Amino acid sequence: MKKRPKIAAIATIYHKYSHTQHIVDRFLEGYGWNSRHHYPPMDLVSLFVEQVKDNDLSGERLERFPTMKGYPTIAEALTLGGEELAVDGVLIIGEHGEYPTNEKGQRLYPRYEHFMQIAEVYEKSGRGVPTFNDKHLSWNWEWAREMYDISQSMDFAFMAGSSLPVTWRTPSIDMPLGVPVSEAVCVGYGGVDSYDFHALETLQCMVERREGGESGVKWLQAYRGDAFWEAHHAKLWSRELFETALCRSHTLTPSRPGFNNPFPNLDELKDIVKDPIAYQYEHNDGLKSTMILMNGLVQDFNFAAYIGSNDEILSTQMYLPMPPARTTLANFFSPLVNNIEQMFLTGEATYPVERTLLTTGLVAAGVDSLFADSTRQETPHLDIVYQPTEASTFWRT
Amino acid sequence: MKRIAVITTIYRYLSHAQHFADRFLVGYPKEGRWHHPDMKVVSLYVDQKPEGEQSTDRAREFGFSVYPTIAEALRCGGDELAVDAVLSIGEHGDYPTNEKSQVLYPRYEFFKECVKVFEEDGRAVPIFNDKHLSYSFEKAKEMVDDGHRLGFGVLSGSSLPVTWRLPDVDLPLECEIEEGLMVGVGGSDPMDYHALEAMQCMIERRKGGETGVAAVQLIDGEAVWEAGKDGRWSMELLEAALSRSDTPGGLTDEDGRTQDMIRNGEIYRLVDNPAAYFIDYNDGLRSTLLMLNGAVGDYCFAAKLKDEPVPVSTQFFLTPTPNVTYSACLIAKIEELFETGIAPYPAERTLLVSGALESCLTSRLQGHVRLETPHLNVEYRAPTESQHARR
Secondary structure, three states, X not given: OOOOOEEEEEXXXXXXXXXXXXXXXXXXXXXXXXXXXEOOOXXXXXXXXXXXXXXXXXXXXXXXXXXXXXXXXXXXXHHOOOOOOXXXXXXXXXXXXXXXXXXXXXXXXXXXXXXHHHHHHHHHHOOOOOXXXXXXXXXXXXXXXXXXXXXHHHOOOEEEEOOHHHOEEEOOOOOOOOEOEEEEEEEEOOOOOXXXXXXXXXXHHHXXXXXXXXXXXXXXXXXXXXXXXXXXXXXXXXXXXXXXXXXXXXXXXXXXOOOOOOOOOHHHHHHHOOOXXXXXXXXXXXXXXXXXXXXXXXXXXXXXEEEOOOOEEEEEEEEOOOOXXXXXXXXXXXXXXXXXXXXXXXXXXXXXXXXXXXXXXXHHHHHHHHHOOOOOEEOHHHOOOEOOOOOOOOOOO | OEEEEEEXXXXXXXXXXXXXXXXXXXXXXXXXEEEOOOEEEEEEEEOOOOOOOOHHHHHHHHOXXXXXXXXXXXXXOOOOOOOOEEEEEOOOOOOOEOOOOOEOOOHHHHXXXXXXXXXXXXXXXXXXXXEOOOOOHHHHHHHHHHHHHHOOOEEEEOOHHHOOEEOOXXXXXXXXXXXXXXXXXXXXXXXXXXXXXXXXXXXOOEOOOEOOEEEEEEEEOHHHHHHXXXXXXXXXXXXXXXXXXXXXXXXXXXXOOOOOOOOOOHHHHHOOOOEEEEEEEOOOOEEEEEEOEOOEOOEEEEEEEOOOOOOEEEEEOOOOOOOOOHHHHHHHHHHHHHHHOOOOOOHHHHHHHHHHHHHHHHHHHOOOOOEEOHHHOOOEOXXXXXXXXXX
């Protein structure tokens, strides 16, 4: 029988509904998958947690799962207290926890710092192992690029990103591979340097499948508040795609009292959404994509695009069963963990990390644009060219 | 443009009448568009008008009339039937319950009023009847028979069969099912009805089509778990159904963890008073609805198909309040009935489920006995095309 891979988890914090809890718990407790309670065929043997606070769950988990040991440093978690790398896969979960923000409002999660300590162990041991980085690579573009470059030069499988690309879709459809796409929109919710990333990943996992694959992004411009409404009015992004995305939402805030599901008119939209935000960007092949955050109006992520030679509309919602309002389990982490498991078993990422490298750069460019009075940011560094996987990788079974 | 009469028990915020009728007034999301039916609500009858009800406001804003009787609503105050379809929503409102704890909604009475008008005026139009046809199988059967007798389309039932599914699967038409199992939650009789209909819309696709129900039994308490251990229902299928749940209680609620609820035994601790509804079909198929309040909060189905090693399973996705976009999925089917005069799926499904539920509740009342149900020999064929939301 093949040896069960040993996995290390490097986390910022472990509390209820933290990303660490969602991801690590699935390795420890198993999760519902394909009509079974599935136990990943691997052992999570070591855990590093940077912040242990009153709400900590790592103590309870370490006690209940004695095969997993806690280590005081990242290096020790990877070497299991020895001299050399002693695990077969690494999870970096640098989300949640108390970290400072910078002047642009970015939360300075130490994903890069953690990654570099991991890379040092890899370097010393003369080999790297498959590594998953939760969410964007870093708040800092140069650091993200360095992480990517290290993974390339050391030649270990590297995967990253959000659950949005892999969760359920309503309807359960993917972008046809190789189809022309002329414009794409995602309407979502949440904050800057946070859920904007999820919305960008939503867009990117779809448009990367277009004719020619991903060509990189040449510029980005953010719009906020009145500037957003002006741009919306001037149809800088397709009104039709925007409205189509709203028609995929399951959470449209009723614009009229006494009605449960009316469609808002423009005046009602302005009344409901006090702080609209858009990042619009042009890809090197001419595709225009727009990421829109409509806080107050929706609480889901909805995608719409013009595809094919006749500009047909393709639209769907990337559905997040989000606790605690709607569910108790954040089950969108199940397909994410399942993809990570595949990488740990095969040594191959199931989808390209270049997607997340690009969306990491888009988040940073969006933040920069907002910080610089919504000026257009030229992004020659986002000249990131890659091809999607042929097979769909979202949750369908 | 088709003219619609709305016949309802009560019209207030988040009542079924408000969900359903409003979608004809303000449109609804359909296949990525905001769709406005090419139909007009022209008349309304409402049985109860407590404080805060909305029928008067709606009538004023959308230009239709509220009539004091169903016959007048159907005739729009004139001498003969003056609408092209009837939306009958007998859900919510203050109505008595019987000894089986069934709420005695006047769906049959509403329907018969419509039929009387159809007969008197020599013309019949399609009727949509929300939820089960009636608390009484006998009445439900008369309703379906009226549709056949007078040749008008009857559509009925819950949103569950037509809502999104996670994953988007249907049972292959003419598949061989070894056993079916549904997990549901909520009170009896409103929510067990939804769960039974969700199960029925899956298993009716089996080889040979629906053959009717031979016997039912409702048991509750510890006996439910004992029956599972004895193989009366399948633990494997329960695991399959639970694998689709997003809402486990207990330890998940406490600290967010995923749970292997059967193996860790939590399910036995969490469910306050489990109930099992055994439905035995004329062709030998056995299926079970487990009502597991406390363990989960969603509606999941699993079936074992012949020669398939892994059960098929899915969650019937009840999208969040207040949009409840699952009801938009049902409106699209109602619109199809109104437009074409033909029900997209047979009312016999709802008839059978109405009767199976009634017999289960009788079983409970009579001390959880097994009841032979020769009267439930309702045979029908499932539609070839899948009817749930997928586009």
